[in-house]
Amino acid sequence: MQHPLVKKILHTREEISLRSQAMALDVDAYYKQQKVQDNTVLVVGILKGCVPFMSELLNHVKSECEIDYMVMSSYKGGVKANANPEIVLDISTNLKGRHVLLVEDIIDSGLTLDFVKKDFYHRGAADVKIITMIDKPANRQAKITADWFGFEVEDEFLIGFGLDYEERLRNLPYVAICDTSKLKTWKW
Structure with a gap:
């Protein structure tokens, strides 16, 4: 069932799963060619948005992985990113010599991931x-691009x-366009 704040569904759960499978193959191929410390990739999820995508992706990745998370503050409750991302909760893993795969739900301004x-x-x-x-x-x-991305979208x-x-x-x-015209009067 479609939520009342949804203007349009862009990508279904099934489309996200299929695209995640394809990206996992690319990720595995890349890390197979690298000299990865302890043959283990450090996968770092940027919370909270990464959770569903990271879970779906890791169901298909065959490379040995260690997982950690961090919380960044960049939106502060609005719909636009601010220019000064901050670490709210840092990872606990030592990064020295590690091959890191950063997992994010969306790259918008790019400021957080660049940081x-x-x-x-x-x-x-x-x-x-x-x-x-x-x-x-x-x-x-920011001058940053994803090494792998699921879907490119317009400015919505x-x-x-x-x-x-x-x-x-x-x-x-699913991933959907929000009907932002309803947000000012929306009652949770």
């Missing part, structure tokens, strides 16, 4: 790659499959 990627290299990571479910290049403010405010509005709607089983 994290530079920070990880500063901490000694050997390699940092980015995979995202959604790539939205229209608002890109998206909800579902990890994407939220004020921490809600992440659990929708």
Whole structure:
């Protein structure tokens, strides 16, 4: 059933699953060619939005993985990213010499991932790659691109499959365009 705040469903659960399977093959092929420390890729999810996509992706990745998470603050409850991302909760893994796969739900401005990627290299990571479910290049403010992405979208405010509005709607089983005209008067 479609949520009342959904203007249009862009990608179904099935489409996301199929695309995740294809990306997992590419990720495995890449890491098979690398000299990865302890043959283990460090997969770092950017919480909270990454959870559904990361879970789906890792169901298909065959490479040996260690998992960690971090929380970044970049939206602060609105619909546009601010220019100063901050680490709210850091990873607990030592990055020295590690091959890192950053998992994100969406790349919009790119400011958060640009910050994290530079920070990880500063901490000694050997390699940092980015995979995202959604790539939205229209608002890109940082010179950063995903190494792998599921779907490229236009400049719309998206909800579902990890994407939220004020921490809600992440659990929708699809990615959809939010009907933002309803947000001002919406009663939860």
